[in-house]
Amino acid sequence: MELHDYLPILVLLVVALLFGTVSRGLSALLHPRDPTPEKLDPYECGIVPERDNPERFPVQFYLVAMIFIAFDIEVIFLYPWAVLVRRLGVFGLVEMAVFVAIVFVAYGYIRREGVFDWAPRKKLDRTLLLQRYRREAEAARVASGASETEAA
Amino acid sequence: MEFDGWTALIGTGTVVAVFVVVMLMVILAVWAERRVAAVMQTRIGPNRAGPFGLLQTIADGIKLLMKESITPRQVDRLVYELAPLLAVLPAFLALAIVPFGPGFCIGGQGTDCSGGYFVDMQIANLNVGVLWFLSMSAIGVYAALLAGWGSGSKYPLLGGVRASAQVISYEAALSLSVVPVVVAAGTLDTQGIVLAQSQYRWFLLPLFIPALFFFVAALAETNRPPFDLVEAESELVGGFHTEYSGVRFMLFFLAEYVNVVTISALFVTFFLGGWTGPYPVAGSVNWAPLFGAIWFLAKTVCIIGIFFWLRVTLPRLRYDQLMALCWKRLIPINLVYLMAVAVWVAYQATGDLPRLVGGG
Numbered sequence: 001m002e003l004h005d006y007l008p009i010l011v012l013l014v015v016a017l018l019f020g021t022v023s024r025g026l027s028a029l030l031h032p033r034d035p036t037p038e039k040l041d042p043y044e045c046g047i048v049p050e051r052d053n054p055e056r057f058p059v060q061f062y063l064v065a066m067i068f069i070a071f072d073i074e075v076i077f078l079y080p081w082a083v084l085v086r087r088l089g090v091f092g093l094v095e096m097a098v099f100v101a102i103v104f105v106a107y108g109y110i111r112r113e114g115v116f117d118w119a120p121r122k123k124l125d126r127t128l129l130l131q132r133y134r135r136e137a138e139a140a141r142v143a144s145g146a147s148e149t150e151a152a
Numbered sequence: 153m154e155f156d157g158w159t160a161l162i163g164t165g166t167v168v169a170v171f172v173v174v175m176l177m178v179i180l181a182v183w184a185e186r187r188v189a190a191v192m193q194t195r196i197g198p199n200r201a202g203p204f205g206l207l208q209t210i211a212d213g214i215k216l217l218m219k220e221s222i223t224p225r226q227v228d229r230l231v232y233e234l235a236p237l238l239a240v241l242p243a244f245l246a247l248a249i250v251p252f253g254p255g256f257c258i259g260g261q262g263t264d265c266s267g268g269y270f271v272d273m274q275i276a277n278l279n280v281g282v283l284w285f286l287s288m289s290a291i292g293v294y295a296a297l298l299a300g301w302g303s304g305s306k307y308p309l310l311g312g313v314r315a316s317a318q319v320i321s322y323e324a325a326l327s328l329s330v331v332p333v334v335v336a337a338g339t340l341d342t343q344g345i346v347l348a349q350s351q352y353r354w355f356l357l358p359l360f361i362p363a364l365f366f367f368v369a370a371l372a373e374t375n376r377p378p379f380d381l382v383e384a385e386s387e388l389v390g391g392f393h394t395e396y397s398g399v400r401f402m403l404f405f406l407a408e409y410v411n412v413v414t415i416s417a418l419f420v421t422f423f424l425g426g427w428t429g430p431y432p433v434a435g436s437v438n439w440a441p442l443f444g445a446i447w448f449l450a451k452t453v454c455i456i457g458i459f460f461w462l463r464v465t466l467p468r469l470r471y472d473q474l475m476a477l478c479w480k481r482l483i484p485i486n487l488v489y490l491m492a493v494a495v496w497v498a499y500q501a502t503g504d505l506p507r508l509v510g511g512g
Contacts, residue, residue, distance in 0.1 A: 008163035008275045009248045015171055016244035020237045020403060023217065027399035030218045040225040042305035043394050053309050064317045064475070071324040071483065075331065078490070079283065082334040085494050086501035093498055100487055107484065116479040118472030 063115050074103055158269055162258075166275050174247060177449075177456075178409040182209040185460045192464045213402060221398030224305065231302030236396065236403035239295030243410040246288035249281035250274055250417045251342045253427045253444030273427075273441055274342070281342040282334060285418060286327050289373060293319045295407065296375075296382060296392045303395035311391030315382040318474060319373060325482040326369035329362040332486075332493040333422045342418075346426030356423040361489050363423040365482045367458075370415040372478070374408060376459055378466035381474060416455035417448070424451050 042049050081088070081096055088095075110116070183198065183206060190197025198205035223232070253273035257265040278284050293316050300312015333355055334340055337348035349355055356363050372379035383391030390396075393404045420426060429447030469477070 004159070005276055005278060007160070008167050009245065011164050011167045012171070012244060012248055012275055013241065015167055016241050017237075019244075020240045023399055023402070024236075027217045027219075027221055031220050031398055032218075034220060035222070039222055042224055042226050042303075043307065043389060044305075045389065049306075053304065053306055057313055061313055061317050064321060067479075068320040068324055072320075072327070075324060075327045078328075078331045079334060079340065082331050082494075083338060083340060085335050085497055086338055089498055089502050093494060096494065097491060100491060103487070104484070111480070116476060118475045 060115070060118060067110060067115065070106070071103075074099075162269055162271055163275075166272070170247060170250075170252065170275055171244070173252075173449075174244075174410060174413055177413050177452075178406065179209045179213075180206075181409055181413065181456055182212075184456075185463070188457070188460045189464050192461075216402040217399055219398040221400055222395075224303070224395050226304035227395065228302040228304060231298050232395075233400075235295050235299035235302055236400045236407075238298060239292065239407035240403050240410075242288040242291040242295075243407040243414065246285050246292075246414045247410070248275040249278055249284050249342050250414060251277075251346055251421060251426055252417075252448055253441045255343070256441045272343070273445060277341065277343055279339075279341050282330055282340045282345075285414075286323075286330070289326070289411075289415075290320075290323055292407075292411065293323070295404070299396065299404070300392040303392070305395050307389045307394045308392050311382050311388045311394065314388075314471065315375065315392055318379070318382060319375075321475060321478045322369045322372035322379075322482075325365060325478050325486065326373055328483060328486040328490070329366040329369060330422060332359050332362045332490050335490065335493050335497050338497075342421050342426075346421055346428060349425040350428050352425065352428075354423065354425040359423065359493065362486060362493075363419075365486055366422065367419060368477070369482060370419060371459070371462065372474070374411040374415055376408075376412065377463040378468050379474060380468060381471055384468060412456060412459055413452070416459065417452045419455050420448060420451040424455075 077099065078096075081092060085092055186208070187197040187205070189195075198208035201207040201211045223229075251272075251274045255270055255272040255277070257268050257270050259268035276284075296315035296319065297312050300308045300310070300315065303309065303312075333345060336355055336359060337345040339345060339348070371377075375382045382388075383393070385391075388394070393401055396404060427444035427448040429443065431443060
């Protein structure tokens with residue numbers, strides 16, 4: 001394995017670049033240009049856009065990005081070990097078992113923290129919510145009943 | 153083997169050959185997908201351009217080249233222009249390590265091909281082939297992210313953020329499901345992985361769970377249904393490529409299908425024995441490389457067919473289901489399975505279990 005094994009990849013890169021830029025250039029020559037103000041608006045299903053783009057995103061996205069880094073680094077550790085499992089024998093197995101166990105501890109923690117729950121606030125326990133609704137409905141019923149008796 | 157003009161010529165030749173083959177496959181795949189979907193939904197599908205509508209994709213390509221390529225006024229010019237290229241480049245670069253067939257020798261003698269030139273039926277026979285593929289598919293994330301960001305519009309932005317979270321999540325699942333293959337084959341070299349599966353010792357059976365997970369992650373990684381939330385048209389219009397039209401859209405579209413071809417080819421390589429087939433056993437006939445390529449392409453087409461089949465069959469997942477599937481199912485189960493495979497492989501390598509436990 002020498003560096004010139006990578007040369008065909010360089011050729012491939014050039015071919016792919018050429019494909020992209022040539023088709024882009026060809027289209028620049030061929031395509032009509034007829035811009036109108038409406039056409040150049042950001043697409044909004046035909047509605048005139050009123051508000052700017054959201055600047056804030058759900059924190060979940062950031063969390064996933066961070067967890068991804070942890071797991072991706074883990075996988076990168078796994079690869080050299082995977083190639084050498086046969087030679088490392090028991091030592092390698094024990095080492096990796098410890099490593100995976102530690103990862104699982106972290107995994108269990110972030111899972112319990114609800115990082116992987118994207119559903120609309122699952123942690124607001126459904127039964128609790130139901131109880132609250134029932135209480136409110138009951139209160140409303142009592143209130144309306146009271147006002148009816150008053151009216152009578 | 154030293155490096156000279158002939159090596160360069162052979163290298164360039166393989167690049168061009170692979171490029172042409174894959175472009176043909178992409179063109180046919182786009183047509184086939186529409187026809188298959190049409191048959192499954194009792195429609196007719198494209199049947200006008202050429203026999204059976206075979207030229208439909210080419211007609212669409214020409215149409216997209218000649219269509220107005222609108223650049224909305226709010227875009228970030230550099231990022232907006234860069235994104236389609238960033239989609240196409242990694243898609244093609246990932247192809248470099250796909251082994252289309254067994255290597256063969258031109259004008260040389262013996263098994264080491266002395267005095268001649270050894271031609272790999274793949275662009276670059278890297279000893280880190282699997283890592284090369286994973287890194288290229290990771291770079292592919294940038295296309296969706298930058299397209300969403302650079303468009304300066306709401307739907308693309310949402311689509312881009314979704315896409316990056318989805319793709320990096322399934323990136324972890326995808327790379328984890330390849331590790332058992334590497335453990336079983338003992339190499340990161342794709343040709344080595346194929347050779348480890350010769351004589352029908354396909355990894356599909358012993359590694360069925362990683363194979364299944366690889367396929368699921370592959371669907372999500374290429375943003376194919378049922379994981380196409382990135383461009384869920386009922387909520388996000390066109391997702392990250394909403395603001396792209398004409399040739400720029402074509403490049404995104406092309407990249408998606410090149411990715412489908414690559415990842416199907418790699419599924420075949422990792423789990424279905426690559427180019428090995430019932431006839432002929434490698435090296436026994438002069439035409440072995442050709443037959444190898446035929447077996448390989450046939451298997452790949454079957455996997456691509458499953459991609460289309462699933463697209464027509466399954467409804468789109470919800471975003472929380474998508475994330476839960478990846479992080480709560482694929483990744484932990486894969487890790488456990490990986491350890492089981494590793495114990496088994498180490499047991500096989502060191503002989504009997506007592507020796508393994510005793511530190512042999």
